[in-house]
Amino acid sequence: MSLFARTGRLSLSRQQLLRAAAPAPVTGGSGDQRLEIIRRVLFEQPTRETPNLEGEALQQHETIERAWKLHQNQERERRNRELEKKFRKMSAAMNELEKTSDRLFKAAIVKSRHITFPREMKIPTETPSPQGWNHDYTPPVEVVPAKNS
Template identity: 60%
Template sequence: MLSLLRQKATRLFYTRQSIRLVSTQSSGPSSSSQNNGDTRIETIRRVLFESPQRPTIALMEGEALEQHDTITRAWKLHTMRERERKQRTLEKQFQSMHQAMNELEKTSDRLFKGAMVKSRHITYPIQAKLPTETPSAQGWDYAYKAPTTN
């Protein structure tokens, strides 16, 4: 990132120098008439040194503003309810897991201790191989001949 900024700064520095050289090379009264006729220098200056024009944000008034605010509030309310629903689901799952562990502790001490030990072996979801779009291990079969139909 820093090198990219350095390149842009260097390019900008040399561009400024060349513009100065171009604009100051000609001398005398005829130089102003040449610069007025040639808009390339002004275009280059405008492109390089002026900040780009940004579109103005449409200001809403009256009913449009009220509709926008209503939609925004409804969306925030929807996302809040979804977040709360997910949180309640996670809390129920945790409570169920906690109850199951309590029941297991009452039932069998050996199974409870086995459930509490973190396994060194990889469990199913992590172990499962996900389908990917990588090339096959065999590569291309150069000896393949298309079947002929008679």
Template identity: 35%
Template sequence: MSSLSTARQQTRRLVSSSLRRSYATKNENQADPKREIIRKTLYPGNIRNTAAPTGTWRPDVGRALQHAIPSVQAHETIERAWLLHKRHLRKSRDAELERKFASMKEAMEELEKVDPRLYMEANRTEDPRRRTEGEVAVSKTMREVEKQALEARARGLFPRELKVPTDTPSKAGWNYNWKPFPRPL
């Protein structure tokens, strides 16, 4: 029995020593400085004891804040001042929008007095899906792809088929045969 248990212990030692990682063992023969640097970089001892360059934990921040803002009252005063500044900015933007809206309303009232037809045309709501009879007639003569492009375009929006301006010309050159889709009547 004792020889069996001794054999088991020796087998366990051999298996455990072969499975043990090389960086975890303290081997004096293996004093390669590159490995030590890599090991210390990948597996630091205790991160909380030193300031991390990535900003995960800095022990000096608390002291720096205490020097900059010594009391809770000072912190609250700074917070209130910041909120007051934001409120002044918000009110000035709102006042500017109200001024623009009043100016637009005054211009529309003047347009209504000068030319009621133009006023009604400016305030007319339009269904972007509705097509005029001329557009329907033109779309019947188009190919299917052109018809889909015409139906996809919402009236009053920037045309999708216009090329985005770039600093360099296209590789294909100028398309002299290109014609825009017919404009709505």
């Protein structure tokens, strides 16, 4: 079965790749052998047929997908509402500060240009560390450079 007969069923990227990498003349060398293996892996793969759901199964699948999309929508709306509440609270506080004290307001608007999140702000993991929270933290003592007398 020639490669060309299969072209119609291949995905776009596979077609692009076929165009890109035509079979090389047989020369030898391990590099070429590996490339042949990769070519075989990429092109001559038995494809699993996408199951065409019909009837009740299709309805079920569609319902599940719609339920999931609805769930995602609701989650997004909930998150946006919470963020909007926090935003308005912050905005109101800044307005109040502007009315209250000019000096403090000017200091509050100052933005640090190269600010980043600290490295201690770790992404939550599935399980916590076995040591748990470090309740016994003490701040590091700042080393004052000794003066040469």
